[in-house]
Amino acid sequence: MTKRGLLRADIATECAGQIRCRELANSSSFCRKLYSEIEDVGWERLVRLGDNLTFLSFRILDASERVHVMEVQVDQTYPQCPPSISGDVPYIPKIEWSATSRLKDAVIQFKKHVDSLEDFWSTLDDIDNSLWVVDPKFPCRAMCHRLVNIGNDCIVMLSISAQNPKTVPECRFMGPDSSISPLRKAWSRNCKKWMPEKPFRDNLVCIFGFELPKGPDTEKDEQQVECGICYAQHLPIEDELGTKSGCATDYQCDNANCSRAFHSLCIIDWLRSITTTRQSFDVLFGSCPYCSEPIAVKINNTRS
Incomplete structure (x- = not known):
């Protein structure tokens, strides 16, 4: 290669390195900002955090302590571009956003929206508890x-x-x-x-003008309930999971206002990632990732 060719190659390499450095700096700044804003909201309210930090979900309690999940999608242009909000609500509110807004502002607005729907959910709870509802069997x-x-x-x-x-x-x-x-x-x-x-x-x-029948007191089919951590109904079919391979959710939060279902493997892995979790013999003691109520999960033979 000629000297001119080598010089061009060196310049190209240097430019690529500079671009990569800027990308890393921007990414680092983005991560620091997101972590700081999650701190403002409260880590105890965080349910899920994507690997690239562009997806987050927070636990929101309404006035009756029903548990709701607010999902947030952001990109590398955040906060110049507002986050995309979704959640288990009949309609999504318009989030007021400015250049100085933070995640906490979006959470506060979503919480107000959830509270405004108190009568709506109370009415549906009344229907579910007093009438024979045949569909949906597992309403969101x-x-x-x-x-x-x-x-x-x-x-x-x-x-x-x-x-x-x-x-x-x-x-x-x-x-x-x-x-x-x-x-x-x-x-x-x-x-x-x-x-x-x-x-x-x-x-x-x-x-x-006549009395209405009440529904049969049947238990819900747990195999149709999604795990609150992996969002799947069944674990994957893998040899390393042993008898848990392909299993449905097998653990449920005892809080009646939550009752979130989990795969025992998923909730155990989640509890082990939390520094406040305690272990006594073969039991992990921690808090439900959705309602923060105390939970205890056995860990022996989870993959046998």
Whole structure:
């Protein structure tokens, strides 16, 4: 290679090195900023942090201590570009953002939005607890509808307004024409009797004119519940997992307002990554990553 060629190669190498140094410096600055802002929000509220720090999720408690998860997506231009927000809510609020905004500002706004939906979730909880809900079997907080068995082979699909949950819901009847025809007439005739302050079930009984059946007291199929850490229903099928290979979630938080399910392997690995976790013999003692309530998980023979 000629001297000119060597010189060009050296210049190219130097330029590439300078570019790489700038990228590393920017990346380091980005990481420091994110860590600082997570500190402002509170590490105890952090549920998940992506390897490249562009994905985060935080635990949010509403006024009734229901557990919600706020997911945040950022890129390397943050905070010039606002974060993308998602969560288990019926609709996503518009996040006010400026050049001086921080993650904590987005969390505060999301928390206010969650609190504004208190009546919505209370109404859905009332439906789930007092009526025979056939679908969804495992509702998330973002869902606005319920399919309710009202007897005589009839189903009513109720759509609850997130903004006005105590008003008369939209409904659609499903079943034999001979059975649903009088139900439609009763709804049309009596829906004006709906009283927002009354329990949901009582309003339906008033409209239809008969008692509604309660659902069978069956346990939920745990195999259909996603793990709160890996977000999968089943563990991968791998020899190194032993008898746990392909298993469904097998551990659940005891807090009734949380009841989050986990694979025991996932929650054990998560607890071991937390410095405040204590171990006594074959039991790990720590806090649920969603509601912070105390949990205890056995660790013996988890992969045998």
